[in-house]
Amino acid sequence: MxxxxxxxxxxxxxxxxxxxxxxxxxxxxxxxxxxxxxxxxxxxxxxxxxxxxxxxxxxxxxxxxxxxxxSSNNPTLTLLYDRYCMQLYSLNPTVSRENLSFHNNEPKFYELIGSCDGLICMYSPLEECIYIFNPLTKETKKISTPYHKPARCFLEIEGVSWFGLIPSINDYKIWLVVRIPKLNLRIHVYSMRDDNWRELDTISAFRFIDDARILFWGMNAVEKNETLHCSFEYDYNEFMVKYDLVQDIIELERINLNHNQDIKYKNKPSIGILKDSSLCICKVHALKGVMDVWKLDQYSNSDSWNKLFRLDLGLLQAPWVFLLGFISNGRILVRSSSDELVLVDLDQNPPLQVRLGTLVNKNNSLFDLLDYSESLVSPFSLP
Known part of the structure; x- marks a missing residue:
């Protein structure tokens, strides 16, 4: 030297x-x-x-x-994942095919659990295992599910499952919500640091609900203050599930969205975070083509949900509209029955609707939203 x-x-x-x-x-x-x-x-x-x-x-x-x-120089890509075709589409800024290869490039069916620090977490029903892998470096870590009898327990992973980092305890966790045939809904949490699974007491948490298996279908989870949040409607009442990722405590609270009953929603609500870090709940009526949005003004007060607006999704000229969910920076993605995608920016007043494009021949596909950023993080270095 x-x-x-x-x-x-x-x-x-x-x-x-x-x-x-x-x-x-x-x-x-x-x-x-x-x-x-x-x-x-x-x-x-x-x-x-x-x-x-x-x-x-x-x-x-x-x-x-x-x-x-x-680093702020590491851009975030918003990806739309086709479960059946194993295809990723980038939404930055329009719809385009993304050549992000999956684990071993094998043509298998995977269900996405989440993404964090350039790592993607997915569940393989055929192998009854979970993979955490870096598509850029091709490193893959295999994790066994908490069930050891695949023939008896073919898992149905819900969209509300989650994977991410809890900075205060330097631990990556997997929040796994599953339903098992002829059994009730189960929630398991995996700690990378401890390398073990823990099952949550859902019977006590949802004790007043007759069948908890119906709660999480089509929902999503969002992290704020190192706590997972997901909302659902049951018996014409709204509820919030909160799971403390540090204290390992789950609780259920009733919330009041302060809305009239002029519309009966057919779709499940979606929860997200706005640019000002406030929690936000969105519901879409499929036939009427309208979207209602509520904001939690005070995080410590579950009664401070206020309706922001009702938006007419006029850009979608189709008989049905579907809410795909929230993406980064408080934006919402909506899909029509003709596979047209519209991005709604809630921080604009009135909210800005941007037509992104149309997915070709995807009418029978199910899609998951994924915020992804490239990194050199190895799944074997966690934590």
Whole structure:
């Protein structure tokens, strides 16, 4: 290694530095090399690991990977996943086919559980297992389900299942909501740090509901304040399920959306987070083509749900409309029976409707929404 004297930028000020190791092929101080690499696309970093041992060591270091993953230079892609065709579509900014390869590129049926830090978590019904994998680096980690008799327990994974990071305890968790034939609904939580499953007491949590199996169909879960939230309607009343990811406590509370009964909704509600970090609930009437949206003004007060507006989905010229759910930055994706997609931005006043395009020959497909960002995080490094 050559030794030189150089000037570098540190904390916004120029600072004199001496005796820095220099990458021979670049003739740059290590700090400048680091700053440049942190601004490069993640796909490029995978190739740059082959340049030399120093770059490979730097790019592969846990601190570098963490900094690059949390960087504002790491864009988020909104993907629409076709369960039956194993195809991903990118919605940034229009509908286009995304060549994001799945585990081993095998033509198997998978159900998405969630995505976090460039890792995708999915369930394989054929193998009765869960995979966590990085599509960019092709690393895959296999996790057994909490059930050990596949012939008896063919699981139906609900859309409300979730995968993500809990920063305060440095742990990744899987929230797995399943229904088993002839049995009740079950909820299991897997901790990466502890490497074990724990079943939640749903009988006590939903003790006043006759059949909890009907609750989560078509719903979604969203994380706020390290707590999962999902809403549902039962016997003409609205409820919120809250699961504390740190304390490992589940509770159920009744909420009041303060709306009249002029519309009977056929679709399940979807819950999301607006740009101001407020919780938001959305319902769509399939035949009338209208969408109602409520906002929780005070997080600590479950009675402070206020209706924001009712929106006429006029861009969708079709007999049926379906709510696909929330995506990043408080936006909502709606699909028509003719497979036309419209993005609704709730932070505009009035809400902005943008036609994204049409999915071809997808009438019989089921879709999941996925916010995904590329990273170098290895599933074997969690946590």
């Amino acid at each position: 050559a030794i030189v004297e150089a000037e570098i930028v540190e904390g916004g000020r120029w600072k004199f530095a001496a005796n820095y190791d220099i990458i021979i092929d670049g003739c740059l101080p290590r700090e400048l090399t680091l700053e440049i690499l942190l601004r490069l696309p993640v796909k490029s970093l995978v190739n740059f690991k082959l340049v030399c041992k120093s770059w490979n060591y730097l790019i592969s270091s846990p601190d570098f990977i963490k900094s690059r993953t949390r």
